[in-house]
Amino acid sequence: xSGPVMVFIEQNEGKITDVSLELVSEARLLADKLGACxxxxxIGFELKNELEKPGxxxxxxxxxxEDRRLAHFTSVPYAKCMVNIIKKYEPSIVLYGATTTGRDIxxxxxxxxxxxxxxxxxKLEIGSxxxxxKTYENTLLQIRPAFGGNIVATIVSPESFPSMATVREGxxxxxxxxxxxxxxxxxxxxxxxxxDFLTEVIEIIRKEKNCNLKNAKIIxxxxxxxxxxESLSNIKELAHVLGGEIGSSRPVVDAGLLEKxxxxxxxxxxxxxxxxIACGISxxxxxxxxxxxxxxxxxxxxxxxxxxxxxAHYGIVGDINEIIPKMIKxxxxx
Amino acid sequence: xxxxNIIVTVKQVPDTHNISGDAMKEDGxxxxxxxxxIMNPEDLNALEEALKIKDLLGGKITVITMGPPKAVQVLKxxxxxxxxxxxxxxxxxxxxxxxxxxxxxxxCAIEKIGGYQLIFCGRQAIDGDTAQxxxxxxxxxxxxxxxxxxxxxxxxTSSITVCRQTEYGQQIVRSNFPVLITVTGDANEPRFPxxxxxxxxxxxxRLENEESYDEAYIxxxxxxxxxxxxxxxxxxxxxxxxCGLGGSPTKVKHIEKVVLTTSGINHIQGSxxxxxxxxxxxxxEHIIG
Ligand SMILES: Cc1cc2nc3c(=O)[nH]c(=O)nc-3n(C[C@H](O)[C@H](O)[C@H](O)COP(=O)(O)OP(=O)(O)OC[C@H]3O[C@@H](n4cnc5c(N)ncnc54)[C@H](O)[C@@H]3O)c2cc1C
Numbered sequence: 001x002s003g004p005v006m007v008f009i010e011q012n013e014g015k016i017t018d019v020s021l022e023l024v025s026e027a028r029l030l031a032d033k034l035g036a037c038x039x040x041x042x043i044g045f046e047l048k049n050e051l052e053k054p055g056x057x058x059x060x061x062x063x064x065x066e067d068r069r070l071a072h073f074t075s076v077p078y079a080k081c082m083v084n085i086i087k088k089y090e091p092s093i094v095l096y097g098a099t100t101t102g103r104d105i106x107x108x109x110x111x112x113x114x115x116x117x118x119x120x121x122x123k124l125e126i127g128s129x130x131x132x133x134k135t136y137e138n139t140l141l142q143i144r145p146a147f148g149g150n151i152v153a154t155i156v157s158p159e160s161f162p163s164m165a166t167v168r169e170g171x172x173x174x175x176x177x178x179x180x181x182x183x184x185x186x187x188x189x190x191x192x193x194x195x196d197f198l199t200e201v202i203e204i205i206r207k208e209k210n211c212n213l214k215n216a217k218i219i220x221x222x223x224x225x226x227x228x229x230e231s232l233s234n235i236k237e238l239a240h241v242l243g244g245e246i247g248s249s250r251p252v253v254d255a256g257l258l259e260k261x262x263x264x265x266x267x268x269x270x271x272x273x274x275x276x277i278a279c280g281i282s283x284x285x286x287x288x289x290x291x292x293x294x295x296x297x298x299x300x301x302x303x304x305x306x307x308x309x310x311x312a313h314y315g316i317v318g319d320i321n322e323i324i325p326k327m328i329k330x331x332x333x334x
Numbered sequence: 335x336x337x338x339n340i341i342v343t344v345k346q347v348p349d350t351h352n353i354s355g356d357a358m359k360e361d362g363x364x365x366x367x368x369x370x371x372i373m374n375p376e377d378l379n380a381l382e383e384a385l386k387i388k389d390l391l392g393g394k395i396t397v398i399t400m401g402p403p404k405a406v407q408v409l410k411x412x413x414x415x416x417x418x419x420x421x422x423x424x425x426x427x428x429x430x431x432x433x434x435x436x437x438x439x440x441x442c443a444i445e446k447i448g449g450y451q452l453i454f455c456g457r458q459a460i461d462g463d464t465a466q467x468x469x470x471x472x473x474x475x476x477x478x479x480x481x482x483x484x485x486x487x488x489x490x491t492s493s494i495t496v497c498r499q500t501e502y503g504q505q506i507v508r509s510n511f512p513v514l515i516t517v518t519g520d521a522n523e524p525r526f527p528x529x530x531x532x533x534x535x536x537x538x539x540r541l542e543n544e545e546s547y548d549e550a551y552i553x554x555x556x557x558x559x560x561x562x563x564x565x566x567x568x569x570x571x572x573x574x575x576x577c578g579l580g581g582s583p584t585k586v587k588h589i590e591k592v593v594l595t596t597s598g599i600n601h602i603q604g605s606x607x608x609x610x611x612x613x614x615x616x617x618x619e620h621i622i623g
Pocket of ligand 1: 248306
């Protein structure tokens with residue numbers, strides 16, 4: 001039998017994050033294929049009330065390390081707690097949200113354990129892999145777009161344990177919660193000494209998100225072909241008229257035209273709105289990875305051969321600054 | 335103490351932001367030869383933070399990179415901007431390294447340099463965006479790490495206070511030395527190369543087949559470096575089994591060229607009539623309100 005599929009249960013201010021619940025849902029699917037159980041690792045202070053929640057999404061067990069000094073995330077203590085639990089329970093797979101926290105500790109843990117880690121996976125599967133004459137069954141296939149984006153790489157690490165991956169928020173589908181399911185919570189001893197706390201948290205500054213792409217029903221997204229001030233104001237107006245949010249491709253964010261939380265894609269947010277209007281976006285895989293599952297996709301692009309048209313449901317070849325005003329006019333005329 | 339000893343790690347990367355169609359070979363692999371090689375953008379931000387601290391407190395900045403011989407180019411760019419010493423870590427036996435094997439080699443080199451208080455890395459490299467190497471070096475050296483910083487708030491001779499960007503806002507944190515810090519593109523605007531330094535170092539290059547690295551590293555009166563130090567697996571005392579492909583737990587199982595599914599696209603005319611029809615259809619299907 002295979003070791004458990006583990007999920008790092010990330011919390012913020014004592015609340016379990018959405019990405020952790022998405023990962024528990026995915027871990028359940030992987031564990032069922034392996035005949036394994038799903039366990040979570042929760043680290044923090046006074047989280048007990050929250051810990052039932054992962055159970056509703058398919059988590060069988062939670063290992064909980066509680067300590068006042070762990071209320072806020074810092075690298076070395078969290079990584080040490082994780083390594084301790086991983087060594088004790090020998091999971092076959094460990095999953096982390098690709099958050100600033102997950103991306104901070106997962107590599108540190110992988111380094112200490114000498115195991116493989118793949119960042120920003122967009123898909124996880126169970127399969128086999130052959131190295132020389134040896135076939136490894138039931139190994140984790142870690143799938144991510146790679147290098148320049150025209151390729152998708154499947155990465156494996158069957159010779160080291162466990163296989164680890166980070167996954168961005170929104171990439172894995174969250175299960176329908178079943179509140180009748182319960183989870184077995186085990187208190188684990190805190191393995192830390194005072195001199196493990198090398199980082200002093202001086203202040204936490206909260207910032208409200210200024211846009212909520214994840215829950216948006218309609219997204220109007222700007223690419224480099226819609227980055228002039230005229231185009232951006234057209235896009236803002238269309239989003240406003242339709243009651244949608246504004247998304248963007250990465251170069252638009254890199255150019256400082258929109259804030260980072262508007263970015264859709266592999267290194268941004270993954271969205272599944274009812275309607276996604278891609279304006280002046282070429283449709284490279286890193287962008288597509290974040291919006292392909294939108295229910296309807298309208299692509300507006302002056303280049304009839306732009307790859308975005310190959311995944312769009314509706315394609316309009318033309319200039320943003322001519323098409324969008326027509327859309328706004330047509331909407332008002334309804 | 336006369337200032338701080340700061341180590342900066344940098345990487346030469348293909349300019350994936352400006353990738354074009356002919357960069358892809360028939361078999362779906364990437365033709366690195368046609369892509370321009372640049373210094374990884376966030377490594378420039380890492381260097382800039384080191385330079386700012388040196389401007390403030392004095393000290394020495396040593397830049398290291400692991401890569402093929404042509405990676406000396408990025409080291410020269412660091413000299414042009416004010417790095418004091420640069421080292422190329424290069425050996426065929428490093429080839430095929432994943433992040434774990436890379437961080438092992440860099441750790442060995444950093445231990446050989448020794449005596450550092452601060453290590454700066456770019457948060458991530460644009461050819462993979464993994465953000466793994468920095469934290470892995472920190473673990474291997476057994477030192478603290480502060481990742482994804484957007485600014486340095488304060489630094490003195492024994493500690494540093496920085497602001498980390500998180501999903502929920504910012505975290506102001508302090509650590510004593512030694513500590514490894516990964517820097518984001520938001521942290522600063524990297525300075526331009528200095529004309530004086532470009533003139534001083536423009537002919538600096540690798541010294542082929544040198545006998546002794548100490549001899550090869552000649553510091554003349556105007557502090558010009560005649561040749562760039564080059565360390566191989568043996569120089570940094572690395573265990574070959576932990577280097578390159580063999581030292582990498584992750585393997586690429588296969589690579590697939592992305593084939594897009596051209597399933598039933600609806601071509602809409604850009605005319606008033608075509609667009610009115612589309613909007614009406616979306617309205618009828620309750621996709622828009
Ligand atoms: C590791 C990695 C991670 C990445 N992560 C992401 C990510 O999360 N999200 C992301 O979006 N990208 C990401 N990228 C970048 C990605 O590869 C592409 O470079 C990017 O998506 C391209 O953005 P774009 O479509 O806006 O720009 P371009 O590719 O420049 O496309 C502009 C398009 O606009 C069209 N156009 C120009 N003018 C007009 C006009 N007047 N009217 C209509 N159309 C016009 C052009 O025909 C063209 O198709 C990543 C890259 C790497 C290497």
